[in-house]
Amino acid sequence: MLILVTGATGYIGGRLAPRLLERGHTVRAMTRDPARLRDIAWAGQAEIVRADAREPDTLGAALRGVDVAYYLIHSIDGGGDFSTVDRQAATAFATACRDAGVRRIIYLGGLGPAQDAGGGGQALSAHLSSRHEVARILLDSGVPTLVLRAAVIIGSGSASFEMLRHLTERLPIMLTPRWVRTRIQPIAVRDVLHYLIGALEAPADAHGSFDIGGPDVLTYAEMMQRFAAVEGLRRRIILGVPMLSPGLSSLWVGVITPVPKAIARPLVRSLRTEVVVRDGGAVRTIIPDPPDGLMGFDAAAAHALSRVRERGVETRWSTAVWPARSGGHSATSPPGEPAPTDPQWSGGALFVDERDSDVAADPARLWAVIEGIGGENGWYSWPLAWSARGWLDTLVGGVGPRRGRRDPASVHVGEALDFWRVEEIEPGRLLRLRAEMKLPGEAWLELRALPGDTPGTALYRQRAVFRPHGLNGQLYWWAVSPFHAIVFGGMARNIVRAAEHLAAADDEHSGAALALHRGSTV
Numbered sequence: 001m002l003i004l005v006t007g008a009t010g011y012i013g014g015r016l017a018p019r020l021l022e023r024g025h026t027v028r029a030m031t032r033d034p035a036r037l038r039d040i041a042w043a044g045q046a047e048i049v050r051a052d053a054r055e056p057d058t059l060g061a062a063l064r065g066v067d068v069a070y071y072l073i074h075s076i077d078g079g080g081d082f083s084t085v086d087r088q089a090a091t092a093f094a095t096a097c098r099d100a101g102v103r104r105i106i107y108l109g110g111l112g113p114a115q116d117a118g119g120g121g122q123a124l125s126a127h128l129s130s131r132h133e134v135a136r137i138l139l140d141s142g143v144p145t146l147v148l149r150a151a152v153i154i155g156s157g158s159a160s161f162e163m164l165r166h167l168t169e170r171l172p173i174m175l176t177p178r179w180v181r182t183r184i185q186p187i188a189v190r191d192v193l194h195y196l197i198g199a200l201e202a203p204a205d206a207h208g209s210f211d212i213g214g215p216d217v218l219t220y221a222e223m224m225q226r227f228a229a230v231e232g233l234r235r236r237i238i239l240g241v242p243m244l245s246p247g248l249s250s251l252w253v254g255v256i257t258p259v260p261k262a263i264a265r266p267l268v269r270s271l272r273t274e275v276v277v278r279d280g281g282a283v284r285t286i287i288p289d290p291p292d293g294l295m296g297f298d299a300a301a302a303h304a305l306s307r308v309r310e311r312g313v314e315t316r317w318s319t320a321v322w323p324a325r326s327g328g329h330s331a332t333s334p335p336g337e338p339a340p341t342d343p344q345w346s347g348g349a350l351f352v353d354e355r356d357s358d359v360a361a362d363p364a365r366l367w368a369v370i371e372g373i374g375g376e377n378g379w380y381s382w383p384l385a386w387s388a389r390g391w392l393d394t395l396v397g398g399v400g401p402r403r404g405r406r407d408p409a410s411v412h413v414g415e416a417l418d419f420w421r422v423e424e425i426e427p428g429r430l431l432r433l434r435a436e437m438k439l440p441g442e443a444w445l446e447l448r449a450l451p452g453d454t455p456g457t458a459l460y461r462q463r464a465v466f467r468p469h470g471l472n473g474q475l476y477w478w479a480v481s482p483f484h485a486i487v488f489g490g491m492a493r494n495i496v497r498a499a500e501h502l503a504a505a506d507d508e509h510s511g512a513a514l515a516l517h518r519g520s521t522v
Contacts, residue, residue, distance in 0.1 A: 001200065002065055004102075006030045006053065006093075007072030008046075009037060009414060011158055012108060014315035015189070016070065016196055018042035023197070030062050036319075039412030039425065053089035059096035068200060069097055071107045071138060074131065082266075083130040090134040094141035105145040106199045108192070109135045111185070111211060111275035112149070124273060127266035135209060146199045147209040148192075148283070151275035152223075154214075154300040155189025156307035157406070159259050159267065159317035165305075166257035166402075168224045173237040177249050179271040180221040180238065185213035188300035191290060198287035210283035216297040217276055223297065230301045255394055258318070258402040311407055318403045318416035351466040351477045353484050355492045359458040361503035366449040366458045367428045368409075369498045373447070374417045375405030380498065381491035385483070390419055393437040420445065441466055441473035447495070458499070462492045 003020055007013035008029035018041075020027050027046040029037060034050050037043040051062035053073050063069065073089055075082035097105055110131035112124055124132065135147040152160045167174070195212050218226065221238050228236050249268045254261030295303070307313055359366050373379060379386045394400035403416045411431070415422045420433035428449065435443035448461040464484070468474045 001067040002026045002028060003200075004028045004030055004063060004066045004069040005072065006070060007074075008048075009033075009319065010072055011315045011317050011319075012153075012189075012192065012196070013070070013072045014040070014319070015193055016072070017046060019193060019197060021045050025200075028062065028066065033414070035424075036414030053093045054085065056092040056096065059092060060100065063096050063100035063102060066097075066100060066102050068104045068106060069093075069102050070196065071105055071134075074134075083126055083133065086130045086134050087137065090137040094138050094143070098142045102143055103204075104199075104202075105138050105141065105143050106196060107135060107138050107145065107147045108196065109147045109149045109209070110270070111151040111213070111277065113274060125266065125269035127270045128273060128275075139208070144205070144207045146202060146206060146286070148195050148199065149209055149211050150187050150192055151184050151213060152186040153189050153192055154186050154297065154304060155192075156304040157313040157316035158189060158304075159263060160186075161301075161304055162317065163253060163257045163259050163264065163267065164220075164223060164227055165308075167253070168227045168233065168236060169231070170256055171236070172234060173239070174224075175239050175241045176221065177241060179249070179268065180224075181219050181240070182271055183217055183219055183274045183276055184223065184271070185217045185276045186223065186297055186300070187212060187214040188295035188303070190300070190303075191294050194290045195283065195287055202286040206286045210286070211277040211279060212283055213277040213280065214296060214300065215294050218297060220271060226297055227301050230298055231305060254400070258400070258404065260394070260399045263317075313406050316406050316416070319406070319414055351468065351481075353464040353481075353488050355462045355488060357460045357462075357492050357496045358452060359460050359496050359499050361458060361499040362456050363428065363449040363451055363458040365503045365506070366460055366495075366499040368502060369495055370431050370447045370449055371411060372409055373431075373495075374420070376408060377405075379418075379491060380494035381487050381489075385487055389437070393419055398438040399436050439466075439473075440470070440476045441468040443467075460492065460496055460499070462488065462495075464488055 003025050005013050005017045005020070005027055008017050008031050013029075017027050017029055021042055029043065029046045029048050030051050031037060031048065032050065032052045034048045037048055049062045051058040053059065071090070071093060073086075073093075075085045075089075094105070110128050112128045112132060135149070138145045139147060152164075154161050154164075191214065192212065224236055224238065228234065249264075251261055253259060253264040253268060257264070259267070390400050390402070394402075399416075399419050403418055405411065405417055406415055411417060411422050411425065413422055413425055416436070417433060419435065419437045421436050422431070423434040423444070424430065424432040430449075431447045433445045433447075435445070444463075444465040446461075446463040446465070448459075448463075450459040450461060452458045466473075466477050468477055
């Protein structure tokens with residue numbers, strides 16, 4: 001089959017596509033920005049197509065000849081009207097699928113109470129209401145559609161798992177709102193992928209919504225206690241505070257966890273609604289359970305933790321979510337403006353801090369330091385200043401400094417890196433980061449490893465670029481410029497030292513190995 005995977009750069013789509021390829025299917029990966037798939041290992045086996053569900057004219061070519069289309073697109077934003085964006089995108093996609101003769105649409109939606117079918121019950125959050133509205137649009141498209149409805153997904157790198165993990169690890173005593181007593185039926189990401197792939201083999205006439213969930217029904221408080229046990233932590237003390245509103249809760253979550261307030265707010269509001277499988281047998285009539293059974297919460301949490309510790313996180317929520325910035329971008333839009341080196345910027349106002357340093361190490365050692373920057377490795381300059389800037393960003397509703405890195409040694413285009421986004425990589429030569437903190441303008445940081453004047457040496461070039469928005473942007477740059485010598489100057493010096501230390505350590509190790517070899521031959 002020719003299968004279209006939308007949201008191919010997202011958390012689920014980025015895991016689904018390679019598994020479909022492994023099973024011998026032809027995969028067409030749809031993305032607004034193909035550059036974000038450039039460094040992904042499986043992308044070379046797939047057909048990459050540039051299209052946007054919000055731009056109907058782009059969908060015809062993406063869907064031409066497609067047998068099955070996975071709809072894994074979902075906006076999430078604590079402030080914008082994401083439900084309108086979701087409605088328009090789903091309507092355009094449904095129409096395009098019908099016109100292209102697609103044989104089946106598969107959609108991963110959200111669990112919810114009976115009210116989503118029009119029967120009263122609990123009020124749904126805007127987040128869940130939007131998921132259910134998208135499901136209805138696709139089901140009414142005239143194309144056979146399978147909607148798989150899941151609650152909290154437990155897997156390394158998911159927003160829900162990161163929120164749960166950081167709250168539990170960092171708060172041995174918690175003052176919690178009422179939503180921690182709401183019943184939830186979590187499901188392991190492994191089992192979500194099993195059902196999504198199994199939907200390909202469902203009977204041709206299968207059509208409708210099907211609930212999927214793991215074997216455990218727990219409150220959020222119980223999930224935190226069970227997670228603490230899995231991680232070997234002491235039992236958490238959880239004290240209920242009924243007056244904590246979703247707004248205050250999301251601010252609290254945004255401060256404690258890597259999930260920023262704008263993303264935490266819709267997630268928290270959804271946690272007020274009981275999300276439990278109503279008819280677990282229905283899905284089994286079209287898709288069998290995994291051969292070894294559904295994974296329980298404890299096993300799913302333990303497996304996710306092991307992937308985090310082994311640096312084996314396959315996809316992360318932060319790669320899929322692009323925070324809103326000035327200029328009208330939505331929370332899931334990739335940056336569309338030119339890079340700071342583009343010639344059309346020659347007439348614009350740009351502020352630049354550029355520094356060159358000679359390095360007594362080859363470019364490969366320098367590049368190893370550059371590519372490993374951020375996360376647990378730090379930023380090589382005045383940690384207190386970086387931390388303070390990150391926490392200030394958190395307090396004003398930005399992404400903050402806690403997103404970290406997916407992998408300690410390598411990055412790819414589109415990944416989040418603390419409060420930056422990887423915008424461009426030339427392996428061994430250039431790393432360009434785009435700032436996602438709240439700023440009165442746009443900022444980039446370029447780090448380059450260039451050959452030196454003599455063999456075995458390198459030139460380190462560092463460039464901070466700021467494009468101000470109005471007078472506030474101009475004032476911001478001049479207010480912080482006195483600190484550049486400390487922050488950017490210290491970064492340049494320490495990156496050079498780290499590269500030279502790495503080279504010295506490698507040479508010492510090589511010399512010791514050579515001496516050992518010579519001794520053994522004698």
